[in-house]
Amino acid sequence: MTAGAPVARAASPASAGDDAWGLLMARAQAGDRQAYGQLLSEAAPYLRALALRYLGSGPDLEDAVQEILLSVHAIRHTYEPSRPFRPWLATIASRRLIDVLRRRSRHVRHEVEESAAGPEAAGDELDPSVIAGRVVDIRSVRQAVAALPVRQREAVRLLRLQELSLEEAATASGQSTGALKVACHRALKSLREMLTGGKGGASAHD
C-alpha cells in the first residue's frame, strides 16, 4: 500500500513505524540532514496514499504531497519526540488535503460561472494567431524558475502557477503573506532579468 505501511508492519506493535519515524524526526530537529531525507522519503508514499484516498487520482495529487511536505518542514518544531509521529503527520496532511479539496470546488465553481457567461470568452482561445502570440520558450522559463532560491521558487509556483490566493499560498508554504509577497516580487524581477537577458541572475535574497 505505502512505503509507510511496511515500516509499521515490520514489528508487531502498531507504533513501531511511529517510533522509527519519530526518532528520525527527533534527529532532523537536531539538524541531521540524512535522517530528515530518510524520513521524508519514507513518509512520501504514505502521504501519496493518503492524498489518493482524499483526492482520487488527479493532476494535483503530487502537488498536494509536496504541500504537505512543505508544511511538515515549516512546523517540524511542533513535533514532541516523546509522542507518536504518525498522528502528528496525519493531522498536517489531512488539513492540507482538505485545503486542496476546497480549492478544487472553488475552481469548479469558477469554471461553471465562466461557461455560464457565454462562449465569447473562450472564442479567442481557439484563434491560431492568439495561440502563436502566446508561444514562449517553456524550457528557458523552467530553467530560470529552477535557478531561483527555494522560497522565491515556492512563491512563484504557488501564486503564479497554481494561482492560489495569498492566504492559501501562505498556509501551503508556511511563509507569512508578507514574506511571500516579497519573495514573489523578487522572483519575478529575477525572472524578467534572466529571460530578457538583463544583468544578473536570481536575487541572492531568499
Place this chain on the structure above:
Amino acid sequence: MRTTEQLIDQLAATVVPVVPLKPALLRAVGWLALSAAIVAGIVLSHGVRPDLAAQFARPVMAAEWLGAVLTGVLAAVATFQVSLPGRSRRWLLLPLPGLTLWLGALCLGCLADWFRHGPAAWAVGPSWSCVQAILTTSLPLGIALLVMVRHAGLVRPGATALVGGLAVAALSAAGLSLYHHVDTALMVLIWHGGAVALVVCAAWGVSERLFAWIGPARA
C-alpha cells in the same frame, strides 16, 4: 515542474536545527501568567470597584467570577493543545465545565435579582463600555496568544481561534468584573456574554487570514 524527490532533497539539504516547542501545558501556564499580569495592570489602572468585597461575599457572584476565570484557563489549555498536530479534537470540550459554571451562575444571578428586586431585575439598558472594555483587553491577550500558537495555521486554524477567542474574552470579562459595576445579572449576561460571543465569532471568522498573515514561526 519539480518532482517530490527533488523537493525532499532540497528540504533535507537545507534543514537546520530547530528547538522543539515546550510542552503545551507549560506554554499555556506562561500565557496565563502574562495575561494575568496584563489584566491586573488594566484593573489597577481603573481602580478596583469599591463594592468588590461585598459582591464576592455573595456565592452567586463569586461563582460567576470563578466561572469566567475557569473558562479562560481551561480554554487557554485547550488552545495550546488543539493547536498542535496529533492532539485530539476533544480538547475543544475542555472549557465546558467553566462555561457551565459561568452561565449557570449568571442565570442563578438573574433569578436572585428577580427575587430581590422584582420586575426591575429585567430592566436592560445599554452598556457599550462593557463591550469596549472586553474588546480592548482581548486585543493584547489575543496578540500574545496568536504569536504563541502561530503554527496552528497549518494545523487547525478555526478550532484554535475558537477556543483561543474564548480564553481571551473570558479572562477579559473576569478582569472587567473587578473594576466595572453593572446593575443586574441580566445586564452582565447580555453585555459581557454578547462581547465574549463577539470575540469568539470574530476570531473564528478571521482565523485563516489571521494565521496566514502571521505565518508559522520559523527556526
